[in-house]
Amino acid sequence: MKAVLIFSFFTLFFTTALMAQNDLCVGSYFTEAQGKTFIDNHIPGSLSYWKQRVGAIQNRIREGMELETMPARPSSAPIIHSKKIMDGYSVENVAFESLPGIYVTGNLYRPLKEQKSYAGILSPHGHWNDPSGRFHEQMQKRCGTLARMGAIVFAWDMIGYGDSKQCQHRIPKALKLQTINSTRALDFLLSLPGVDPNRIAITGASGGGTQTFLLTAIDPRIKVSVPCVMVSAHFFGGCVCESGMPIHKKGDFQTNNVEIAGIAAPRPMLLISDGDDWTRNNPKVEYPFLQKVYRLYNKTNQVALAHFANEQHDYGPSKRNAMYPFMAKHLKLNLKAVTNSKGEVDESPVKILRIAELTVFDNQHPLPANAVIGDEAVMQLLD
Secondary structure, three states, rough: OOHHHHHHHHHHHHHHHHHHHHHOOOOOOOHHHHHHHHHOOOOOOOHHHHHHHHHHHHHHHHHOOOOOOOOOOOOOOOEEEEEEOOEEEEEEEEEEEEEEEEEEEEHHHEEOOOOOOEEEEEEOOOOOOOHHHHHHHHHHHHHHHHHOOOEEEEEEOOOOOOOOOOOOOOOOOOOHHHHHHHHHHHHHHHOOOEEEEEEEEEEEHHHHHHHHHHHHHHOOOOOOOEEEEEOOOOOOOOOHHOOOOOOOOOOOEOOOOOHHHOOOOOOOEEEEEEEEEOOOOOOOOHHHHHHHHHHHHHHHHHHHEEEEEOOOOOOHHHHHHHHHEEEEEEHOOOOHHHEEEOOOOOOOOOOOOOHHHHHOOOOOHHHHHHHHOOOOHHHHHOO
8 A cells, every 4th residue: 555655646746747847838939930820819809808818927927936925035134345436336245135045146236426216227137158147248337327327226146146156057946036036136126215116127138138027027016127139929038047937838828928028018118139039020020919918008109129130149239228218218317427429328437347346255245154055955945
């Protein structure tokens, strides 16, 4: 009898694991033609239908991430140190707990000019081939320029990047942990004195683009979103932190990243795409669908596309130059503060700091003693 029970347990375990694996939509799960067909078949005919669809998609995301209930936020105070005064902004090194013993690490960019209130912008980074993450030149220029425009900006590490070395990036539940970290990053930003809760935005590229539209989809505190080079009808993200848990599919239910991005409506959203990756079809496939969603709210003026047909997968200067005026318009930022005599955004005042200057944990500021270390220990905490 005992042997039968053990056999039944393992049969159930492996059957459940296989079912969960079959519900994963990884990478180019659809062909481009299948992606377009899916979008065409899911054009919402009415606002009431779309709102029902939004609820179903949000439920799938939360259930797929095992985040039907967000875990309690630790009460420990954030670690903030090493303030550096730059040209029109400052940079500080930051860490705070997202779960007991799990530390989110990043940099806080603040405008030097005092204001009655500040817009807040979250700036997640992507994977890229360069593992420097939040230290990357693209990130520093983006965050520094937005701060010079008057926003408080927070850039933080993906797990396994930068200071976030408590586990490897590709743990099975990376998507769950990174979404918790994104939520806690938003909590931290909103906790800062003077941050206006009605002027909160998020923008990132590649894997940071995935974090951008996922957090926007499940957290209404995000008021403006700019996902860069990631929203695709056929590509679902190739990393475990994007598609390693069943957020797109379960049984007969199926969604994709375009529908997830569409949950931003009617909040302002700028879609940024290029001609050399899975966003190449944005002008003809993804963007028209999003326009139809925004039309249901009579808010087509709130969604825009910046497509760079001759560019590649990055958050390069032209893409940033498309983002800045969009943020300025919808967050009431000062675009003139970063515009030169030719009417162009000038990022040159942003000095690229060395990694050592931006690092949170060092000899003077060690990783706290309660930190959970190792993939197995972190996974046990997530379970």
